[in-house]
Amino acid sequence: MNIAIVGCGFWATYQVAGWRELPGVTVVAVCDADAAKARTLAETFGVAGVYTDARVMLDAERIDALDVITSPNTHAGLVLLAAEHGVPVITQKPMAxxxxxxxxxxxxxxxxxxxLFVHENFRWQTxxxxLKAVLDSGEIGTPFKGRIYFCSGFPVFDNQPFLAEIEQFIISDVGSHxxxxxxxxxxxxxxxxxxTQRINPRIRGEDVANTLIDMVSGLTCYVEMSYASVLESDAFPxxxxxxxxxxxxxxxxxxxDLRITTRSGTRVEYARPPLYAWANPDYAVVHASIVDCNRNILSGLRHEGPAETTGADNLQxxxxxxxxxxxxxTGEVILLKG
Ligand code: 89V
Structure with missing residues (x-):
């Protein structure tokens, strides 16, 4: 399975390292409008093909999939280019x-x-x-209430400066997950x-969002997101x-630690992610999930089984x-059913 990468910034290093964990996969070409970035990534991983134009790369290379790791506003053009070339394509989130x-x-x-696949990796975290296995086991009965909490003061803008410039920030970047x-x-x-709220005056978009969701099942879910939280114990990421x-x-x-409580008491399971030498320690659980997400996409590419995070699925x-x-x-409740 020959993969080509377009976009050689901060995230691409981990994405390429993630691909290299999977047997039978070779990253054969990398492309970035900034030639130095493309060369650096290629040298780090010994990749032969180095390009500054995705169309030239797609014309020249025989590849089985294009992995798009650019900023969201460029995803659509690159996905359409891959479609034009008949090349299966994976894009980072948000799709656009x-x-x-x-x-x-x-x-x-x-x-x-x-x-078309979306590299949506959070659901692949160990x-x-x-947690999903516990829900599926029926041990806690029928779930009626959920809380998903991603609140932190981690300076994400240091590694990914474009996040400070976008008008729609935390729901688009973290809400996608x-x-x-x-x-x-x-x-x-x-x-x-x-x-939503914007607390950090140095960024353009919202950095706090609290969302209450009624699921079709009847469960009520509260999703809290913040990059403005000064906490005693910051759990990022x-x-x-x-x-x-x-x-x-x-x-x-x-x-x-996963604490499962029933009327007979509480037991604890440890759900630690694998530690990869190449992972950035600040992002270890997310970087480990790159491998599992890629493995699942690979099974879709090889027609071995359905991939979960297809473009059609991610539209939801x-x-x-x-x-x-x-x-x-608007201050309104928005209907999503149907
Ligand atoms: O995966 C991402 O979107 C990163 C995060 C820091 C949230 O993991 O921005």
């Missing part, structure tokens, strides 16, 4: 900045019969999979209500989750992101 563009990307790939986890854990949403069900509860705490998450912005803007 607006819902209509995301729909066009999914439609264009469907028309061209080209598989602790999130472990938290809303996707809500869908993964609790099924599809029926309606939501969201409030861990997502803390609690779920209450008719027969018990499950809580994912900082440090990856994107709908939630934009419903949350609409709710924050």
């Amino acid at each position: 900045n607006d819902l209509e563009t995301c729909r066009q990307m999914v439609d264009a790939c469907e028309r061209a019969d080209v598989p 602790p999130i999979r472990a 938290t809303f996707d986890m809500a869908r993964f854990l609790f099924g599809e949403p029926a309606r939501l209500f969201c409030r 861990e997502t803390l989750i609690s779920v209450e069900g008719s027969a018990g509860s499950v809580e994912l705490r900082k440090g990856f 998450t994107v709908r939630m992101v934009h419903a949350a912005y609409e709710s924050a803007r």
Whole structure:
């Protein structure tokens, strides 16, 4: 499986390292408009093909998939380019900045019969999979209430400066993950209500968002996100989750302990992610999930099984992101069912 990368910034290093964990995968070419960045990434990983133009790369290389790791406003053009070349394509989240563009990307790939995947990795984190297994086991009965918490004071803008410039920040960047986890854990949403704030005066977008979601199942889910939180115990980049069900509860705490409580008591499972030598320690749980997300996409590419985070599936998450912005803007509850 030959993969080409477009976009050689901060995240690409981990994405390439993640691909290299999977047998039978070779990153054969990298591309960035900034030639020095492309050369550096290629030298780090011994990649032969180095390009500054994605079209030239797609014309020249025989590849099985294009992995798009650029900023969100460039995803659509590159996905359409891959579709034009008949090359399966993976894009980072968010698929694009607006819902209509995301729909066009999914439609264009469907028309061209080209598989489109979104590299949505949070649902692939070891602790999130472990929590889902507890829910699926029925041990806590029927879940009726969930809380998904991603609040931190971590200076994300140091590594990813473009995040300070975007008009829609935390719901688009982090909500893509938290809303996707809500869908993964609790099924599809029926309606939501969201409030946002901007606390950090040096950024353009909102850095706090609180969203209450009614799921189709009847479960109510509260999703809290913040990059303005000054906390005694900052869990970045861990997502803390609690779920209450008719027969018990499950809580994912900082440090990856999963506490499962029923009327007979509490037991603790440790859901620690694998530690990869190449992972940045500040992002270890997220970087480990790159491997699992890529493995699942690979099974889709090889027709071995369905991939979870297809473009069509991720459209449902994107709908939630934009419903949350609409709710924050209008003060209204936004219906999502149907
Ligand atoms: O995956 C991401 O979107 C990163 C984060 C720091 C949240 O992991 O920005």
